[in-house]
Structure formats: structure tokens, C-alpha cells
Amino acid sequence: MKKYIIKRLLIFIPVLFMISIGAFLIVNLAPGNPVDMYVSPDMTVEQIEATKEALGLNDPLIVQYAKWVTNIMRGNLGFSFSSRIPVSTILSQRVGPTLLLMSISLVVAYALAIPLGILSAKKQNSIVDYIVTGLSFTGISLPSFFLGLGLIYVFAVQLKCLPTGGTKLLGVDGGFSDQLRHLILPVIVLASQFAANMIRYARSSMIEVYNENYIRTATAKGLKPMQILKNHGVRNALIPIITVIGADIPKIVGGAIVTEQIFQWPGIGSLMVSSINSRDYPVLMAITMISAVAVLIANILVDIMYAVVDPRIKFS
Amino acid sequence: MEISSKLKFANPANNHGYEVVESINANKEGSYFKTIARRFAKNKVAMISLVLFIFLILAAVLAPVISPYPPNKTVGNFEAAPDSEFHLGTDEIGRDVLSRLIYGARVSLIVSMGSVAIYVIIGTTLGLISGYFGGITDATIMRITEVFMSYPYFMVILVLVSLIGPSIWTVTFVLGFLGWPPLCRLIRGQVLYIKTIDFISAAKATGYSTSSILFKQILPNVLSIILVNATFGIANAILTEASLSFLGMGVRPPAASWGNMLSNAQSLTVLSMQPWRWVPAGIIILVAVLVVNFIGDGLRDAVEGETK
Numbered sequence: 140m141k142k143y144i145i146k147r148l149l150i151f152i153p154v155l156f157m158i159s160i161g162a163f164l165i166v167n168l169a170p171g172n173p174v175d176m177y178v179s180p181d182m183t184v185e186q187i188e189a190t191k192e193a194l195g196l197n198d199p200l201i202v203q204y205a206k207w208v209t210n211i212m213r214g215n216l217g218f219s220f221s222s223r224i225p226v227s228t229i230l231s232q233r234v235g236p237t238l239l240l241m242s243i244s245l246v247v248a249y250a251l252a253i254p255l256g257i258l259s260a261k262k263q264n265s266i267v268d269y270i271v272t273g274l275s276f277t278g279i280s281l282p283s284f285f286l287g288l289g290l291i292y293v294f295a296v297q298l299k300c301l302p303t304g305g306t307k308l309l310g311v312d313g314g315f316s317d318q319l320r321h322l323i324l325p326v327i328v329l330a331s332q333f334a335a336n337m338i339r340y341a342r343s344s345m346i347e348v349y350n351e352n353y354i355r356t357a358t359a360k361g362l363k364p365m366q367i368l369k370n371h372g373v374r375n376a377l378i379p380i381i382t383v384i385g386a387d388i389p390k391i392v393g394g395a396i397v398t399e400q401i402f403q404w405p406g407i408g409s410l411m412v413s414s415i416n417s418r419d420y421p422v423l424m425a426i427t428m429i430s431a432v433a434v435l436i437a438n439i440l441v442d443i444m445y446a447v448v449d450p451r452i453k454f455s
Numbered sequence: 456m457e458i459s460s461k462l463k464f465a466n467p468a469n470n471h472g473y474e475v476v477e478s479i480n481a482n483k484e485g486s487y488f489k490t491i492a493r494r495f496a497k498n499k500v501a502m503i504s505l506v507l508f509i510f511l512i513l514a515a516v517l518a519p520v521i522s523p524y525p526p527n528k529t530v531g532n533f534e535a536a537p538d539s540e541f542h543l544g545t546d547e548i549g550r551d552v553l554s555r556l557i558y559g560a561r562v563s564l565i566v567s568m569g570s571v572a573i574y575v576i577i578g579t580t581l582g583l584i585s586g587y588f589g590g591i592t593d594a595t596i597m598r599i600t601e602v603f604m605s606y607p608y609f610m611v612i613l614v615l616v617s618l619i620g621p622s623i624w625t626v627t628f629v630l631g632f633l634g635w636p637p638l639c640r641l642i643r644g645q646v647l648y649i650k651t652i653d654f655i656s657a658a659k660a661t662g663y664s665t666s667s668i669l670f671k672q673i674l675p676n677v678l679s680i681i682l683v684n685a686t687f688g689i690a691n692a693i694l695t696e697a698s699l700s701f702l703g704m705g706v707r708p709p710a711a712s713w714g715n716m717l718s719n720a721q722s723l724t725v726l727s728m729q730p731w732r733w734v735p736a737g738i739i740i741l742v743a744v745l746v747v748n749f750i751g752d753g754l755r756d757a758v759e760g761e762t763k
Contacts, residue, residue, distance in 0.1 A: 154605070161606065288717065393610060411610060430606070431607070434607065
């Protein structure tokens with residue numbers, strides 16, 4: 140086990156290196172120069188050149204990359220082009236709201252989806268199953284912006300009982316209940332998507348488990364359904380569920396671009412949109428890089444969890 | 456990664472332990488696909504979805520014939536509510552919303568089918584090569600897919616499309632070039648299994664060329680996997696294009712896309728006072744994605760031989 144983790148971490152290094160090259164190229168190879176965004180039409184050619192020089196955009200790509208990577212390894216993410224504030228400062232302001240929104244959404248989603256998926260599998264081809272499956276299909280097919288706008292229309296515009304966006308009321312201190320009210324709509328949007336996806340996996344893996352012989356044996360020898368589920372079923376159904384969680388977790392860091400945009404949530408997702416609009420390369424590269432690292436770490440954790448849950452999985 | 460690919464039920468959307476054995480005989484290929492079609496036809500939800508999807512394709516193809524007005528011309532009053540003349544009202548510069556919706560179907564279908572065609576070609580080819588040759592080729596391709604799959608999908612698409620310059624073609628190509636790794640891994644896994652079956656060594660022994668083994672012997676056996684994956688891929692691509700266009704970073708006005716028609720609803724006036732400008736577009740995205748997902752689900756059940 141220890142050996143396996145060390146091996147995974149060793150593979151991690153070259154992949155991380157390739158990811159950093161990718162993140163750099165994605166942002167830098169695209170046509171359009173960030174300087175165009177920061178020069179006024181009355182600047183002379185010399186002034187434009189000076190700006191480029193100051194931002195380090197005149198260096199050959201490989202030099203720019205080397206500078207960027209060595210700085211990252213020292214923990215320095217550089218300075219934002221548009222605000223000249225250190226990228227790490229900007230990120231630290233934005234990461235809090237995103238963490239809050241995403242983690243609440245995930246918890247709500249799983250708390251609903253896993254029991255529903257199990258229920259749906261247990262009552263396969265019943266009315267309950269059709270409703271749950273239908274809801275989950277609708278959930279994965281519904282564009283988040285349409286759901287978000289619809290919720291704003293119903294609850295903020297028509298019923299006037301919830302705010303349209305932001306994290307809290309401006310000017311007044313509404314306290315905890317005010318923050319909670321601002322969370323409700325974005326959490327519904329995000330949780331419904333996470334849940335819709337999770338239901339499908341939970342259902343199909345539980346159906347597979349229910350068809351296994353040892354479950355039939357357990358039923359035949361008269362164990363109660365809950366006992367069967369607890370002692371025999373859940374462990375085996377966990378593998379696909381862990382896979383889904385592993386794919387969802389990195390999103391806690393990266394945020395939800397569309398949902399944050401609709402609800403003016405000041406998180407990483409909306410920072411992404413504004414950085415794209417201002418071609419703020421250092422911020423874009425930092426977010427891409429951090430999100431990719433989060434995915435890599437989640438992958439390793441998922442592989443380790445597989446082994447914890449199912450000892451039959453042997454690492455080689 | 457190695458471990459997750461060994462778990463056949465790691466992903467119900469596209470990897471459910473397809474039974475290769477029943478499809479393994481290349482001569483029976485025709486009857487195999489007939490069996491799938493027969494099973495699919497028994498699935499009512501999937502069949503209704505298929506009919507609706509065909510209507511959508513027809514609407515897109517026949518857009519110039521069936522649209523009441525040209526999509527990009529001012530034909531009525533600004534922001535007029537639906538009436539007998541403009542069934543879904545008009546937008547901020549007096550264009551007919553219904554006609555724009557019909558033309559939007561073209562954008563959705565071009566982007567989704569185009570990008571899926573691109574990633575199916577890349578993913579299938581690399582997956583076949585990776586699984587068949589093994590060794591360093593395989594390791595290299597697998598590391599590349601790992602790198603690709605580490606980036607947050609929507610984020611990278613957003614950055615690439617907006618920096619290259621948003622247009623229907625940029626969206627199509629970016630989605631196509633980024634979408635192949637999951638399919639590639641799926642096909643590789645299947646090829647690893649097929650390779651162990653006798654008819655491949657028989658083909659080798661009788662002196663078939665490598666490309667003929669890859670594309671004439673192995674490919675037919677992974678076609679059903681490709682079909683299911685591509686169907687779900689189309690649903691995802693419709694959603695992704697709509698989201699990008701909604702953010703103003705996909706298909707841009709004056710071209711009509713379902714996503715960019717909803718952009719205006721970010722203004723509170725449009726959202727609260729002019730529902731005809733965003734509700735129909737939202738519903739049609741939902742319906743289009745839903746029917747494609749149902750078709751995909753029906754296909755998967757048919758391929759797996761589940762009888763419902």
C-alpha cells in the first residue's frame with residue numbers, strides 16, 4: 140500500500156509538469172495580446188513596447204514559462220495584469236465564497252441522491268423508480284442558467300421572498316439568516332445537478348449489487364432489508380459512488396462558472412469569467428493550474444479509497 | 456488510473472461491461488445491429504425521443520422554409536409580446552423570437568454533431584492504437600489522456616474558445632479536440648479484452664495487415680460503445696454550447712443560438728417583464744438535451760441486452 144502511494148506520487152510529478160505546460164500554452168498560444176486590453180489608443184508605440192516589456196511579454200515563450208514555473212514552485216503566483224495585486228491575494232479573497240457554496244451544495248446533493256438512488260434500485264421499474272429516474276434525467280439535461288433564471292423569476296421576482304444574488308445584503312448587517320437566504324437559490328441549482336448525476340450512478344450500482352448471488356442468499360436466509368444493505372450491499376456499491384465523488388470534489392476549488400455568474404457570487408468561477416474578459420493571463424493560469432492539481436489529488440485519493448473499501452483490489 | 460479502468464462499472468454513462476462475446480463474430484455483425492435496433496424499438500421513451508429528435512433535425516434543415524421571418528432582420532416592434540403575428544414575440548431590436556429559435560437549432564446541431572464527430576475519430580483511432588500496440592505507445596497515450604482529463608473541462612473550453620475568438624466553428628473544434636480522452640480510454644480497455652480472443656491471433660496468423668485487423672476486425676466490435684458514447688456526447692455538447700453562448704463566449708449575436716437568446720434574461724427587466732424572450736429558449740434546450748439523453752439511455756440498454 141505504502142509502495143503504491145509512493146509510486147502514484149512519482150507518476151504525479153511528470154503529469155504535473157505536463158499539466159503546467161498545458162496550462163501555460165492554453166493561455167499563451169491563443170491569439171490576441173493582453174497588452175491590447177491595457178493600452179489606451181493615444182499611447183505611442185514606445186509606450187506600448189514599454190508596457191509589454193514590463194509585463195514580461197517580450198520574452199520568448201520558453202523563458203516566460205520558465206519564469207512562471209520557478210515562481211510557482213516558490214509559491215509565487217505572480218501579479219494580476221488588470222489590478223496589479225498579487226494573484227494569491229485575489230484568489231484568497233475568492234476561494235472562501237466558492238468553498239462555502241460548493242461544499243454545502245455537495246452535502247445537500249449527496250444527502251438526497253444516495254438514499255433516492257438506493258430506493259430507486261430497490262423498487263426497480265416501479266412508479267417511484269420512474270419518478271426518481273425521470274427527475275435525474277431532467278436534472279442532467281436542464282441547463283444551470285435556465286434553472287437559475289427560473290428560480291430567480293419565481294422566488295425573487297414574483298414571490299419576493301429570496302434575494303436575486305450576491306452573498307449578503309449591502310449596507311446592512313443581516314447576520315447569519317441573511318447569508319443563508321442568499322445561499323438557497325444557488326445551492327438548489329448546484330445541488331440538483333450534482334444529485335441528478337449521483338442518482339444515476341447510485342441506482343445502477345445498487346441494481347448490480349441486488350442482482351448478486353450473495354444478496355439473494357442473504358434475503359433467502361431471512362435477513363432484514365436494512366441489515367442486508369448495511370452488511371452486504373453498501374460496501375460493493377460504494378466503488379462507483381466514490382468515483383463520482385472523486386470527480387465532484389475538485390469542483391469545490393474551481394467553482395461553478397455559470398451559477399456563480401448568474402447569482403453574482405464572488406467566487407473563483409466568476410473571477411474566471413472576469414479574468415477572461417480582461418485577458419488576465421496570470422490569474423487564468425493560476426486557476427487552471429490549481430484546479431488541475433485538485434483533480435490529480437482527487438484521483439489519487441479515489442484510487443486509495445477503492446482499496447480501503449474493497450480489499451480485493453490489489454495494487455501493482 | 457490503472458485501477459479505475461479495471462473496474463467495469465466505474466461509469467454507468469458509458470462503461471457498463473459491454474458483452475463483447477455476442478458481437479465478436481464479424482460475420483454476424485449485421486444481425487447484431489439488428490438485434491440492438493429491435494431491442495431499442497421496444498423502449499417507448501427512447502422511441503418517442505428519437506421521433507422528437509428527428510423533428511428537431513428536420514426543423515434545422517428546413518429552417519429557411521418553416522421560419523415565419525428571417526432570423527436576423529427587424530420585422531416588428533421592439534420587445535413585443537407574443538400575438539397572432541409573432542407567436543413568440545420579438546426581441547430587443549424587433550426580430551422574431553420563433554424564427555431565431557428555429558435557426559438556433561442549426562447552431563446546436565452543427566456544434567454538437569460536428570464536435571462529437573471530431574472526438575469520435577480522434578478517440579477511436581488513439582484508443583485502438585493504444586490498446587492494440589501496448590508498451591510505450593500505450594503508456595504515452597494514456598499519460599496524455601490523464602493530462603487532458605486533469606483540466607476542468609468547462610473551464611478550459613471557456614478559456615480556449617474566448618481567447619481564440621468565439622464563433623460556431625471555434626466552439627465545434629475546441630469541443631471536438633478536448634472531448635476524446637474518455638472515449639479513448641473506453642475503447643482501449645475494450646481492445647485489451649478483444650485482443651485476448653482467438654480470432655485476432657487467427658487473423659494475425661493468416662497474415663492480415665495490422666490496419667486491417669484494427670479497422671476491419673476490432674473496430675466493428677467497439678462500434679456499439681462508440682454509438683452510445685457519441686449519443687451522450689451530443690447531449691453534453693448541446694449543453695456546453697448553450698452555456699458558453701449564454702456567457703457571451705460561444706456563438707455570438709447576431710447569429711441566433713439558444714444559449715445567447717437567454718443571455719438577455721440576466722437583465723432584471725427582461726427576466727421579469729418579458730418571459731417570452733427567455734422561457735421558450737430554455738425549454739427547447741431542456742427538451743433537446745433530454746431527448747438525446749433518453750436515446751442514449753435506450754441505446755445503452757439495447758447494447759447491454761437489458762430487457763425492461
